[in-house]
Amino acid sequence: GESVGLHLPTLSVQEGDNSIINCAYSNSASDYFIWYKQESGKGPQFIIDIRSNMDKRQGQRVTVLLNKTVKHLSLQIAATQPGDSAVYFCAERYYNQGGKLIFGQGTELSVKP
């Protein structure tokens, strides 16, 4: 069936530490993956994406790693700040004309000052 799951529902880190949020996806035909940040009462906000022909992509303070062998995706946030506190979702795109995204359950990241 369709499923994208997360290993940890909550993650609490100290300000300045690095955070790692993990995600398992199920569809080996998915060609594109996105990490979203969602703050309370708001819509998903794009953080970083990666295509299936890559295994690593870096942004500003964020890195996404893709391991297609085990169908695993991770988001690394360097020097985590209080403003990073939010729920983080991974999403996979099924390779079809419509391009629907399937979201994971979400991990709540809490950053302690």
Place this chain on the structure above:
Amino acid sequence: EPEVTQTPSHQVTQMGQEVILRCVPISNHLYFYWYRQILGQKVEFLVSFYNNEISEKSEIFDDQFSVERPDGSNFTLKIRSTKLEDSAMYFCASRGTGDGYTFGSGTRLTVV
């Protein structure tokens, strides 16, 4: 930066009533989506729309749901006869020819 705009931000309706949720996607985008998020749960795909027709819909998107792009700028989701379990945040998203999906801030639908 271009935005996807959704109105209203919050809608309260009585069970059995019809509701229309409105979205203005980014103007040059071609693909349009509705998702919903029940409180505390993940974001769920409802429907995708391209070239003035539905390209895919989920099991959630039953006969009570419909979408329309009436005038080339608005993209609407109609729920014909709302049920209590339709209470959720509804997000509209749009995408151009590339990979980037842009989500709106959502409409919180409360069915009482």
